[in-house]
Amino acid sequence: MLRWLQNNLPRIVLAPSLVAVAVFVYGFIIWTAYVSMTSSKLLPRYDFAGLLQYEKLWSMPRWYVALENLFVFSGLFIFFCMALGLLLAIMLDQRIRLEGALRTIYLYPMALSFVVTGTAWKWILNPGLGVEKMVRDLGFESFEFNWLVDPDMAIYTIVIAGVWQSSGFVMAMFLAGLRSIDSEIIKAAHMDGASLPRIYLGIIIPSMSPVFFSTFVVLGHLAIKSFDLIVVLTGGGPGYATDMPATFMYAMAFQRGRIGISAASATIMLMTVMAVVVPYLYSELRKKDND
Amino acid sequence: MASLEIRNVIKRFGAVEVLKNIDINIDDGEFLVLVGPSGCGKSTLLNAIAGLENASAGDILIDNKIVNDIPPKDRDIAMVFQSYALYPNMTVRNNITFGMRVRKRRTAEQIEVALDRVAELLQITPLLDRKPSQLSGGQRQRVAMGRALVRDPKIFLFDEPLSNLDAKLRVDMRTEIKKLHQRLGTTIVYVTHDQIEAITLATRIAVMKDGIVQQFDTPQVIYTQPANAFVASFMGSPAMNLIPAKLGDEDGNLHVEVIQESGESLSLEIHKPEDRLRAHVGAAILLGLRPEAFGDQEHSVGINESVRQFSSPVEMTEPTGPDMLAMINLGGVEVTTRLNAATQVRMGSAGHFTVDMSKAVFFDSESGKRI
Amino acid sequence: MTVGRWLLFIVLGIFVAYFLTPLYVMVITSLKSLDDIRMGGMMSLPTEITFDPWIKAWNSACVGIQCEGLNGYFWNSVKIAVPAVLISTILGALNGYVLTKWRFRGADIVFALMLFGCFIPFQVVLMPMARMLGFLGVAGTIPGLVLVHVVYGIGFATLFFRNYYVTIPDELVKAATIDGAGFFTIFWRIMLPLSVPIIVVTVIWQFTQIWNDFLFGVSFSAGGGQPITVALNNIVNSSTGVKEYNLDMAAAMIVGLPTFLVYVFAGRYFIRGLTAGSVKG
Numbered sequence: 001m002l003r004w005l006q007n008n009l010p011r012i013v014l015a016p017s018l019v020a021v022a023v024f025v026y027g028f029i030i031w032t033a034y035v036s037m038t039s040s041k042l043l044p045r046y047d048f049a050g051l052l053q054y055e056k057l058w059s060m061p062r063w064y065v066a067l068e069n070l071f072v073f074s075g076l077f078i079f080f081c082m083a084l085g086l087l088l089a090i091m092l093d094q095r096i097r098l099e100g101a102l103r104t105i106y107l108y109p110m111a112l113s114f115v116v117t118g119t120a121w122k123w124i125l126n127p128g129l130g131v132e133k134m135v136r137d138l139g140f141e142s143f144e145f146n147w148l149v150d151p152d153m154a155i156y157t158i159v160i161a162g163v164w165q166s167s168g169f170v171m172a173m174f175l176a177g178l179r180s181i182d183s184e185i186i187k188a189a190h191m192d193g194a195s196l197p198r199i200y201l202g203i204i205i206p207s208m209s210p211v212f213f214s215t216f217v218v219l220g221h222l223a224i225k226s227f228d229l230i231v232v233l234t235g236g237g238p239g240y241a242t243d244m245p246a247t248f249m250y251a252m253a254f255q256r257g258r259i260g261i262s263a264a265s266a267t268i269m270l271m272t273v274m275a276v277v278v279p280y281l282y283s284e285l286r287k288k289d290n291d
Numbered sequence: 292m293a294s295l296e297i298r299n300v301i302k303r304f305g306a307v308e309v310l311k312n313i314d315i316n317i318d319d320g321e322f323l324v325l326v327g328p329s330g331c332g333k334s335t336l337l338n339a340i341a342g343l344e345n346a347s348a349g350d351i352l353i354d355n356k357i358v359n360d361i362p363p364k365d366r367d368i369a370m371v372f373q374s375y376a377l378y379p380n381m382t383v384r385n386n387i388t389f390g391m392r393v394r395k396r397r398t399a400e401q402i403e404v405a406l407d408r409v410a411e412l413l414q415i416t417p418l419l420d421r422k423p424s425q426l427s428g429g430q431r432q433r434v435a436m437g438r439a440l441v442r443d444p445k446i447f448l449f450d451e452p453l454s455n456l457d458a459k460l461r462v463d464m465r466t467e468i469k470k471l472h473q474r475l476g477t478t479i480v481y482v483t484h485d486q487i488e489a490i491t492l493a494t495r496i497a498v499m500k501d502g503i504v505q506q507f508d509t510p511q512v513i514y515t516q517p518a519n520a521f522v523a524s525f526m527g528s529p530a531m532n533l534i535p536a537k538l539g540d541e542d543g544n545l546h547v548e549v550i551q552e553s554g555e556s557l558s559l560e561i562h563k564p565e566d567r568l569r570a571h572v573g574a575a576i577l578l579g580l581r582p583e584a585f586g587d588q589e590h591s592v593g594i595n596e597s598v599r600q601f602s603s604p605v606e607m608t609e610p611t612g613p614d615m616l617a618m619i620n621l622g623g624v625e626v627t628t629r630l631n632a633a634t635q636v637r638m639g640s641a642g643h644f645t646v647d648m649s650k651a652v653f654f655d656s657e658s659g660k661r662i
Numbered sequence: 663m664t665v666g667r668w669l670l671f672i673v674l675g676i677f678v679a680y681f682l683t684p685l686y687v688m689v690i691t692s693l694k695s696l697d698d699i700r701m702g703g704m705m706s707l708p709t710e711i712t713f714d715p716w717i718k719a720w721n722s723a724c725v726g727i728q729c730e731g732l733n734g735y736f737w738n739s740v741k742i743a744v745p746a747v748l749i750s751t752i753l754g755a756l757n758g759y760v761l762t763k764w765r766f767r768g769a770d771i772v773f774a775l776m777l778f779g780c781f782i783p784f785q786v787v788l789m790p791m792a793r794m795l796g797f798l799g800v801a802g803t804i805p806g807l808v809l810v811h812v813v814y815g816i817g818f819a820t821l822f823f824r825n826y827y828v829t830i831p832d833e834l835v836k837a838a839t840i841d842g843a844g845f846f847t848i849f850w851r852i853m854l855p856l857s858v859p860i861i862v863v864t865v866i867w868q869f870t871q872i873w874n875d876f877l878f879g880v881s882f883s884a885g886g887g888q889p890i891t892v893a894l895n896n897i898v899n900s901s902t903g904v905k906e907y908n909l910d911m912a913a914a915m916i917v918g919l920p921t922f923l924v925y926v927f928a929g930r931y932f933i934r935g936l937t938a939g940s941v942k943g
Binding site: 006009010011013014016017018020021022024025026027028029031032035044084087088091092094096102104105106107108109110111112113114115116117118119120121122123124126129130131133134137164168221224225227228231232235245246249250253254259262263265266267269270273277278281285 | 670673674677678680681682684685687688691699700703704705753756757760761764766770772774775776777778779781782783784785786787788789790791793794812813814816817820844845870873874875876877880881891894895898899907910911913914915917918921922924925926929
């Protein structure tokens with residue numbers, strides 16, 4: 001008995017975590033996926049209703065708004081974070097004396113909660129007293145900036161706040177990527193007479209494609225999960241103009257009492273994330289095996 | 292101090308067999324070296340002796356007692372690792388005494404006495420309160436040995452202990468390990484890929500390749516009578532020349548025929564051929580000659596009946612200091628000869644060579660086995 | 663200095679302003695009176711510095727119908743974060759140790775399963791989790807939230823420790839085994855003393871994640887047991903009464919302060935951990 005215990009100690013130590021993950025991750029995923037195929041409304045029912053909930057889901061205008069917003073938000077969020085992040089990283093890579101301080105300033109928003117970020121930007125962008133008033137006070141009396149309450153524009157305020165929070169983090173990833181490139185390659189390129197932009201465009205950036213991939217996955221993942229920022233900044237409004245799948249799912253589950261539809265939307269979110277993350281994890285794990 | 296016996300040990304990782312029926316037996320106080328190229332299974336075998344890995348089949352006996360099911364800590368062995376594996380968070384003192392403190396079988400005074408003895412033996416007393424990161428490579432090596440020595444184990448296991456040292460230090464430490472063995476008389480199993488280390492240190496060598504012991508014998512026998520072409524080319528530096536040749540019989544006198552670079556055939560009479568060679572007359576063989584079996588004619592001392600003479604263009608010369616290596620072409624392969632440093636043989640011109648056929652060995656060119 | 667160099671510094675300076683302006687606006691707004699806010703511009707310094715918004719945010723701001731300020735919720739978050747960080751870090755360390763130094767058949771699959779758990783959108787577990795917490799009798803309580811954060815923190819904690827322990831040579835464990843140390847002795851006396859950098863990284867990461875969490879907090883807590891992020895949202899998005907921006911900013915800064923301070927004082931490890939964790943994946 002003691003012997004058995006000793007031999008299996010490592011597995012015993014691992015077991016609680018493994019059980020927790022099995023139940024709370026995989027068990028729960030199965031539960032949600034199953035409930036999405038039942039006729040559940042206010043309470044879960046364990047009958048089988050096929051794709052009923054998915055049919056209902058795809059007939060809701062609000063779901064289409066959520067998807068469209070997700071599409072717009074992720075596209076802009078990923079693009080601007082990457083562009084700013086790369087620009088900042090390349091600039092910081094030019095042997096700047098204050099690099100440490102600048103890096104700290106660019107990165108600190110990452111330490112804040114989206115709730116805090118949302119609160120700050122909600123104040124800055126509010127039409128009455130924020131940026132709009134500031135510009136008007138400068139003498140542009142007719143200046144208008146009311147995106148926060150404009151159903152067509154509100155989604156872009158979320159992009160603004162999201163990019164502000166995350167681009168420093170992207171910079172850190174790119175900077176690490178730039179620093180990991182063999183400096184001898186760059187020296188060799190200098191010897192060959194290549195100019196600095198040439199070296200970045202022709203040599204450094206192409207060899208950073210794994211970092212681009214990682215960054216894309218992390219940002220895409222953040223975008224799909226984004227919830228806090230929307231709730232605080234716009235509350236999904238005006239109306240449901242800034243709803244996204246995450247807020248949609250939450251509203252259906254906890255406010256509207258439509259568990260089946262909520263489960264269906266959660267399942268679709270999971271599959272979207274998996275489409276992005278699984279190939280990434282697979283390639284990362286494979287890479288490690290080859291090392 | 293103990294004998295060690297390895298009986299038909301097999302080790303599989305999944306479907307791959309990394310040790311194939313290993314059979315080795317050494318007496319108390321011997322210095323066994325396991326040598327071979329990387330991936331030959333030597334480290335796996337050492338781990339199996341230590342108990343860090345279990346053999347899939349077969350027995351390991353320490354002091355005639357089967358230890359298959361005894362965990363490493365109870366086998367009464369100590370091990371020195373390639374990376375030294377010193378605990379980075381502990382001082383030298385704590386590194387050396389960690390094993391004794393964990394076992395809790397000795398009093399603090401006993402531990403102190405053992406520590407002092409080992410520290411003095413290895414001359415590391417001034418280093419006892421330092422951390423491994425504050426030590427040089429050679430000092431770390433000593434501490435690692437101290438950690439092994441302090442427990443007075445039955446068998447010492449060394450896993451390529453010198454491969455991380457620079458060339459000069461490696462030679463010094465080699466000498467020290469040898470002295471240590473002579474002084475303590477403990478049984479040692481030592482893994483290395485360096486054949487010079489193997490020959491200098493061992494009382495017995497097991498040459499391994501592909502999980503098989505190719506030859507298990509004393510260094511002298513392994514050097515002069517390698518069991519097969521692999522052992523011949525692996526042991527010794529520069530390696531033994533393996534020259535494609537044909538065995539001929541002229542009125543009962545056996546000779547080998549080697550094609551020279553010019554296309555002419557060189558016939559070398561074999562000195563006191565053994566009878567089993569006769570079965571291979573007319574067959575293609577490999578003629579094994581170490582570089583030092585050759586000489587140049589002007590410096591040949593004590594020419595005797597086993598020495599043959601020939602001429603060959605010299606492709607390249609490499610002075611090593613004490614000797615001159617000259618490369619010639621025999622049998623279609625490059626042959627290294629070791630000549631007197633003062634030789635007149637020059638690159639690009641013909642040299643006059645001698646070869647001592649009493650030092651020749653012969654291998655079957657198909658199987659590589661010695662005839 | 664060349665023109666290019668000047669340009670570089672100008673652009674870098676613009677970005678400094680971009681990242682610092684919201685912080686500046688928050689600070690000055692939180693120190694203004696409401697009148698001051700209405701009269702002056704968003705960027706202008708307060709005519710008179712007042713700490714009332716801070717005091718009110720801490721002591722008497724209305725969260726929902728309760729008007730007792732943020733201080734109770736602040737301690738809720740501490741009570742959630744501290745145990746959850748400790749437990750998930752310890753489990754992560756043990757898991758990483760087993761998965762690298764005591765490998766068994768299937769260890770890689772176990773790791774991949776845990777890793778995948780880091781990346782799921784939590785929406786997919788919200789409803790079953792709510793039911794599970796009810797079933798365990800901890801719905802709406804602080805221990806319930808601790809459980810949630812531990813369970814979903816294990817993946818990242820394991821990832822950090824595993825990637826770190828992979829770099830510690832196996833020979834160290836072999837040497838300790840021959841020295842007579844067992845599973846826990848090796849962990850306690852050899853591995854943990856070497857783990858300080860990764861413990862710091864994991865603690866910072868987990869603390870930031872848990873402190874900043876909103877989704878679990880808003881889904882699984884109620885009334886006086888809510889974490890501070892949820893309370894902040896309730897203050898900011900309350901639809902009753904006058905909009906007190908100075909109070910909102912002071913409250914937001916109280917929420918952001920702990921993670922901000924952790925970042926400023928231990929930021930170097932934080933950056934290293936973030937990049938190590940996500941680049942190496």
